[in-house]
Amino acid sequence: MKKIYFLFMLLVGLSATAQDGWVYTAFNPTLSTASNYRIAKDYATDDLYVAYNAGGGTYSIKRINASTGAVVGSFTIPANFTSPPSTMLVQSDGKLVVYGSFISYNGDSTYKRIIRFNTNGSIDTTFNQSGSTFQSNIFTCKTMVENGSKLVLGGTSNSGNILYQINKSNGSMDTTFNSNASSITELTGNPSINAIKVYGGNIIIGGHFNVYGTGGFPTPGTICKLNSSGTLVSGFFLNGYGGTVTDLDVQQSTGKIVFCGTNAITNATTVVQLNSNGNVDTTFTSPSITGSSSFINPTAGTIQIQQNTGKVLFAGEFTTVNGVSRNDIARVTTTGAIDLTFDPGAGSNVNVIEILLDSSNNLYVRGPFTSFGPYTRSQLVKISTSVMGRPALGVDVPEISNSKISVFPNPSQGIFNLQMDGYEGETFELTVYNTLGQTIIEKTLTGENNYQIDLTGQNTGNYFVKLANNNTVINKIIVKK
Structure with missing residues (x-):
């Protein structure tokens, strides 16, 4: 007692x-020194999948332990990707879906653009239906989520859709959804889908576009809420923001949406919170972010909500938030005020590309950095965001x-x-x-x-x-x- x-x-x-923001020193994976990491979280075990440069023009994927970063030997695949995976997703059943620009895997051209691995690293041969379509449309996947029996993929394309839904059972195309999601356009450049989240069975997308679907529906603010069939949810309309959304997240208890991006009028980096109907949440004041403009780049803007507190973590390349020194990563409260209880110190020595919370609210930080604070860390570091963690x-x-x-x-x-x-x-x-x-x-x-x-x-x-x-x-x- x-x-x-x-x-x-x-x-x-x-x-x-x-105070939070300190580095877990025991977590120190050393897979590669080249800046080609991609990460995906297995929330059932809290382990990470990491795609990395294996040398000799090849890329591989390892499963690493969440506490130490050590390689978990039960998942093994050969270094047979000839181009780096761009997106990875761990399904609820533990299988790993990988998307990239590869046109074959291990010399087998059956596997184009997309492949799924079983939990031991063997190829799931039941999943191989959509790669040819992705290849012919030159689709580059930037984000992928699971929604019940479906997988939703968003990105960019030279000649086709930028938003797809496929059947999780075998990877075949969901033609009804893809028809509704066709003709996403943008007046100022190529359209893109940069972020997707699921809330209550609906699909929330954000990116760089101003018209969604064949009906030519204008969507100021480049965020839409869709039904599972790919049609727009009535009553959701973002008003008062226009620009590019680089990343978004959803508060699962309230349906509020928070996103980071670039304001089209001021070209300023911004973090905005919306109510569940798409209206700007006036109780949240967008923080003032200064420093490097690289944060506005869609590959360098990332955001996560701590679901237990509603606090917002965001990262990229910047030096101050609301006048307080914060190097590349910061946390704000539910009102948008800088959270002084989270201080990562010197932070990254380059910039941050991606942040990912685990089930204990520990934060994995990915980027091309070689150090984080006083610690030597190559591209991946784990930091605390919760005293209880x-x-x-x-x-x-x-x-x-x-x-x-x-x-x-x-x-x-x-x-x-x-x-x-x-x-x-x-x-x-x-x-x-x-x-x-x-x-x-x-x-x-x-x-x-x-x-x-x-x-x-x-x-x-x-x-x-x-x-x-x-x-x-x-x-x-x-x-x-």
Whole structure:
């Protein structure tokens, strides 16, 4: 009971004082140094699929562990994509759908543009009906979602539709939907669908277009809400915004839509929130975003809603939000005010292309960066957006006593001895955090089983020790008196 009470009071205190945006140091995938990552989340396991440059003009996909970034060996495919996948989606049944500009896979031209893999990496041969249409229309997929028994794909094309729906069972075209979604046009350049989300069975699309469908219906603001058949939902009309939508998300409890993009009149980068009927939500003030203009590029604007709080995360290439320094990634509250409890520090050293929340509200950040804050990270990093998602906090903290790991004396006036029996020859990453989630010590432990943790220069109080490698994660609580 004492331990449960202690952890409960600890969590209450952290919820009130801790700051989010720090890097999970144990997560450090090292698949490639080339900037060709694509990511997809398996929400059943929280593992990630990562497409990467395998060298020699080939590309491959690995499944990586959500905690460490280590490759999960149960999913294996050869490095036989001759061009990088542009979009990936993990279906609810765990199968992985991959779209790209490839016209064959592993030398087999049966698989053009789109392919589906089983959970072990083998090709799902039942899914192979739509690739020829995508190839002939030179369709480039930028976004893909699952909607019941269908998959919806959006992107750009030189000579055909930019929005498709296919049957999930075998990949065949849904001809009724595709007919309704034809003739999407734009007055100022080529049209594109940059983002798709599903809400209540309806399909919400955003991009760069001003006419949807054969009826020539004008759609100011380039966001539409569609029925599952591809027809427009009556009563939804975005008024008061025109431009390009680079990404969008939907608050599942309210139906509110938040998007990032470029205002057509001012050419300014913007984040806007809509009510479920498409009207601009006047309770949300669009934040002022300054810095690099690269954020307006459709490949460098990404946004996510934290469903449990309604707070909005967005990223790209910028330096300030509402006058507060934020390098490439920021969070605002439900009113659009900068959220000072989320601070990623120096952030990316280049820019951010994609952000993706997992089921615990941890945030995966993808981009061409080589460092994030003080840490060397190649293109992919995991950061905290929720105090309850921090390592070594909550019910997952193991007992202090452990037959293999011991820390003594504990409490101590500053010097703690760490003994790791049974782990001789193994390498561990040691991280020590204070109760604000700040990293106090970070080092690599190699080969030995006795180490020393020196907190003599730190304040008295509780500290959290995390030991992690590809096979093990161990958490300890130590007390400096």
